[in-house]
Amino acid sequence: MKPPPFTYHDPRSLADALRLAGTLENAKLLAGGQSLAPMLNFRYVLPDHLIDLNRIDELSGIRIEGRRITAGAMTRQRALEKHEALAALCPIVREALAEVGHFQTRNRGTLGGSLAHLDPAAELPGVMALYDAHVEVRNSSKTRYIHIGEWSRGYMTPNLEPDEIVTSVAWDAWEGSHGHAFVELARRRGDFAIVGVGALLSLDERKLIRKAAVALVGVAYGPVRLRAAEQALVGKPLDDKALDIAAAEARKIEAKSDLYASGDYRRRVAGVLVSRALKTAHGRARG
Amino acid sequence: MRVENSFHVPAGVDESWKIITDVPSLVSCMPGAELTEVAPDGAYRGIARVKIGPVQLQFNGEARLHDLDAKARTMKVRARASDAKGRGNVASEMAFALAPEGERTRVDVVTDLTLTGAVAQYGRGAGLIREVANQFTKDFAANLEAKVRQTAPVRREISLLRLLFRALKSLLRA
Amino acid sequence: MGARVDKRSIALTVNGQRVSREVETRLHLADFLRRELRLTGTHLGCEHGVCGACTVLVDGEAVRSCLMLAVQADGREVVTTEGLAAPDGSLSTLQQAFWEKHGLQCGFCTPGMLTTLTAFLREHPDPTEAQVRDAISGNLCRCTGYANIVAAALDAAKRLREKR
Numbered sequence: 001m002k003p004p005p006f007t008y009h010d011p012r013s014l015a016d017a018l019r020l021a022g023t024l025e026n027a028k029l030l031a032g033g034q035s036l037a038p039m040l041n042f043r044y045v046l047p048d049h050l051i052d053l054n055r056i057d058e059l060s061g062i063r064i065e066g067r068r069i070t071a072g073a074m075t076r077q078r079a080l081e082k083h084e085a086l087a088a089l090c091p092i093v094r095e096a097l098a099e100v101g102h103f104q105t106r107n108r109g110t111l112g113g114s115l116a117h118l119d120p121a122a123e124l125p126g127v128m129a130l131y132d133a134h135v136e137v138r139n140s141s142k143t144r145y146i147h148i149g150e151w152s153r154g155y156m157t158p159n160l161e162p163d164e165i166v167t168s169v170a171w172d173a174w175e176g177s178h179g180h181a182f183v184e185l186a187r188r189r190g191d192f193a194i195v196g197v198g199a200l201l202s203l204d205e206r207k208l209i210r211k212a213a214v215a216l217v218g219v220a221y222g223p224v225r226l227r228a229a230e231q232a233l234v235g236k237p238l239d240d241k242a243l244d245i246a247a248a249e250a251r252k253i254e255a256k257s258d259l260y261a262s263g264d265y266r267r268r269v270a271g272v273l274v275s276r277a278l279k280t281a282h283g284r285a286r287g
Numbered sequence: 288m289r290v291e292n293s294f295h296v297p298a299g300v301d302e303s304w305k306i307i308t309d310v311p312s313l314v315s316c317m318p319g320a321e322l323t324e325v326a327p328d329g330a331y332r333g334i335a336r337v338k339i340g341p342v343q344l345q346f347n348g349e350a351r352l353h354d355l356d357a358k359a360r361t362m363k364v365r366a367r368a369s370d371a372k373g374r375g376n377v378a379s380e381m382a383f384a385l386a387p388e389g390e391r392t393r394v395d396v397v398t399d400l401t402l403t404g405a406v407a408q409y410g411r412g413a414g415l416i417r418e419v420a421n422q423f424t425k426d427f428a429a430n431l432e433a434k435v436r437q438t439a440p441v442r443r444e445i446s447l448l449r450l451l452f453r454a455l456k457s458l459l460r461a
Numbered sequence: 462m463g464a465r466v467d468k469r470s471i472a473l474t475v476n477g478q479r480v481s482r483e484v485e486t487r488l489h490l491a492d493f494l495r496r497e498l499r500l501t502g503t504h505l506g507c508e509h510g511v512c513g514a515c516t517v518l519v520d521g522e523a524v525r526s527c528l529m530l531a532v533q534a535d536g537r538e539v540v541t542t543e544g545l546a547a548p549d550g551s552l553s554t555l556q557q558a559f560w561e562k563h564g565l566q567c568g569f570c571t572p573g574m575l576t577t578l579t580a581f582l583r584e585h586p587d588p589t590e591a592q593v594r595d596a597i598s599g600n601l602c603r604c605t606g607y608a609n610i611v612a613a614a615l616d617a618a619k620r621l622r623e624k625r
Contacts, residue, residue: 001508007467008486008532028341036341037489037528038509044342044409046372050486054533078522102599104577105510107522108529117341154422155415156340189598257414 003040010052014138014167017056022140022163024049029165031074031113034105059112059167062086067173073112073166077124078103080111089173092130092180092198096123099182102190112166115151118158118222120256121192123184125151126217129225130198131171139163152222174211178202179285181277184218185269187260193218194261195269197250199277201238203285209233214246214274219255219266226250226274238282246278247271290398290420294428295391298435303385303392304360306435310352316430318423335368337423339415344406345371360385375404396424471535475500476544484531491515493531494541502542502572506601513600516573517541523580542572545579554624555579555617564613566604573600578614586622590615 009024011017021027027049030036039045053059059074062083069086080086081097100106100114100123114124115135128135128148135146137160146159153159160166184196196217204210212233214226229249236242248271255266296303306312310331314322319336326332326349335346348368355362364381380399385392398420409415472481475498482497491508494500494517506512508527515527518540545553552560555578565571574597581588581596588596593614594607602610 001505002492003487003489003530005467005485005487008469008530010532033528033530033533034510034525037530039341040487041489041508041527042405043372044374044405046343052530052533102513103581103596104513104516104523104525104599105528107524154340155418157338189595 001041003037004043004046006047006050008050008052010055012055014056014058014165017051017053017165018138018140018163020049020051021165024051027051027162029053029116031116032076032105032109033113034101034109035113035117035119053165064089067175068170069173070168070170071111072168073110073115075111077101077106077109077111077114081106090131090180092182092200093127095180096127096182096196096198099123099184099186099190099193099196111169115169116158116160116166118152118156119192120155120221121194121196121218123182123193123196123198123217126196126198126215126223127182128169128171129215129223130200130213131173133169133171135159135166136168136170137164138167139165143167148223149225152220155221157221174200174202176202177285178211179281179283179287181280181284183273183277183280185273192260195219195255195266195273197270197273197277199274199281201233201278201281201285203282207286208235208237209242212278214250214277216250216253216270216274219253219270221256224253226253228252229274233278238278243275243278247275250274288400288402288416290400290417292396292398292421292424294394294396294424294431295388296394296428296435297391297432299390300360300385300387300392303394304357306431307383307385307394308352308355308362310350312434313431316427316434318426318430337419339409339419342374342406342409344374346377347371348377370404370406373404375402375406377402377406469532469535471532473534473536474538476540486530486532488531489527490517490519490529490531490534490539491526493534494526494539497531500541500543504569504572506569506573511599511601512570513573513577513597514570516576516600518576518580521580521583523577540576542575545575553579554620555582555613558613558617558620559610562609562613562616564605564609570600570602570604574602574610578617582614582618582621586618586625588615588618593618 009020011020026047028047030050030052053074060072062075063070064085077097077100081094087094114122133148135151137144151159179201182198184193186193198215200213202211212230214229216224226249229246232245233242250270251267255263257263311322314320322333324332330349330351332349337344346368348366350364350366353363361384366379369376378401382397384395467486468483469486470483491503491505494503503517503526504514506514510525510528515525516523517526519537545556559565577600593611
């Protein structure tokens with residue numbers, strides 16, 4: 001239960017980190033360490049080099065310009081959780097983060113790390129999916145902007161080359177008043193989500209749904225937007241019929257089976273949680 | 288666990304049988320695999336590199352063909368491999384069955400896979416192994432198809448001959 | 462392999478004392494505290510971040526010391542369970558409450574509970590029971606059933622508020 005030997009690097013600038021990532025063979029990037037360190041302790045991953053990103057100040061920080069939010073990849077989950085201006089614009093971030101591990105892990109865990117690790121049950125990728133966020137990744141020669149829908153390439157495999165580092169994530173907060181909800185089913189508080197659902201809902205003057213976004217985590221290798229349900233809701237009131245339609249769409253998804261739950265069970269739970277999330281978001285949108 | 292895969296070889300069943308039983312050629316089509324030695328007793332030794340998310344496994348092992356039935360066009364491959372870094376072992380029994388399908392041959396593979404050690408618990412049993420096996424088979428089939436097509440001129444020749452022969456036969460019957 | 466062992470010199474403050482050592486870069490903070498500094502109060506229950514027994518305070522924040530490398534604590538201030546009592550040995554309010562409310566049995570989870578709750582109560586001086594339970598959701602206890610731990614935390618919170 002001890003890490004294997006590696007050569008440790010702690011660059012102080014992004015440029016240095018990019019150079020290291022571009023030249024070292026069999027290197028792993030160390031962000032918050034809350035996911036990588038267990039793998040090192042178990043010796044699942046055996047890097048020859050560890051590039052610690054924690055001393056690079058330029059990778060942290062939350063910038064808000066109008067509705068555009070840009071968060072550095074090394075921004076701690078706790079910083080995102082505590083940020084008042086962010087909470088005012090995107091209250092779902094705080095609600096989702098309450099489900100992410102425990103406050104001790106959130107003290108070290110980062111936004112970029114969660115995205116790069118891409119556990120199927122991770123909540124943050126789901127929140128980013130709700131906002132159609134873009135992930136900025138860089139290597140020594142170029143910068144790429146990847147829409148969150150293109151981020152997952154498979155099991156814990158993001159759209160990231162070995163020489164690339166996630167540098168920041170950007171998204172636009174919804175304008176005007178709207179409702180939000182993040183609900184999750186896990187065996188114990190802080191456990192991996194069996195299914196997690198995030199929902200954003202805005203209403204027009206007649207209290208009909210103007211815009212809806214629903215994202216699921218825990219069901220596939222990456223977050224899943226329920227576009228069919230979202231489209232079905234637009235222009236309608238959120239009555240029982242609309243909720244049933246949304247829940248039915250959720251139950252149609254392809255869901256993975258694993259040690260904790262079967263695909264069938266996940267589909268059923270998805271239906272229930274989507275309904276609950278929409279109801280809560282709706283209540284908040286009206287309130 | 289049991290994994291079933293199917294793929295097509297763009298060649299007739301006899302040629303496909305020759306290809307499938309040519310292990311060195313086959314291994315060259317397998318993504319991440321490398322043949323290192325053919326032992327005098329017929330065992331094929333090699334390395335298979337598999338990446339599951341951030342975990343990179345390197346399985347060192349050996350495989351043996353057995354129960355070859357050229358008439359039925361079935362065969363079995365028994366393999367045993369260990370991760371070079373001690374994270375687990377895999378034992379597999381693959382049963383191949385070839386069947387003609389028009390101009391092509393369908394190859395059905397049923398794999399009985401047993402994983403032990405750390406790798407067996409990785410991924411919270413997320414059906415990962417099945418996914419990895421499916422992806423492996425997809426890539427393998429694509430490589431095999433590409434390889435066969437490269438020898439297509441030979442095949443075309445064979446077809447021409449076959450056509451000529453058929454034509455001759457029908458002439459003789461008439 | 463015969464590779465040269467990767468080492469670094471680190472200097473940090475632990476329980477108010479300045480320490481400096483040369484360590485293997487792969488040594489995690491929990492092992493550094495336990496083996497290098499002989500501060501064995503920090504416990505290793507799982508070594509993968511779920512049990513909470515290894516929780517310490519780094520720059521005032523509760524973190525899993527098994528998931529941090531010692532080299533990452535260079536230049537930082539670390540407080541372990543051994544550093545919670547006053548210099549004269551008198552127990553902190555929280556520790557006193559744990560004693561009086563019988564908030565421990567075997568004591569294995571206790572260091573992690575104490576550091577976690579110390580950090581939590583600093584931020585939440587008047588918590589509800591639900592909030593306390595949520596705060597310790599990342600600390601596993603096999604003995605107590607948590608009831609007395611929660612009672613001790615609430616009692617300590619009350620006493621700390623009265624002291625102010």
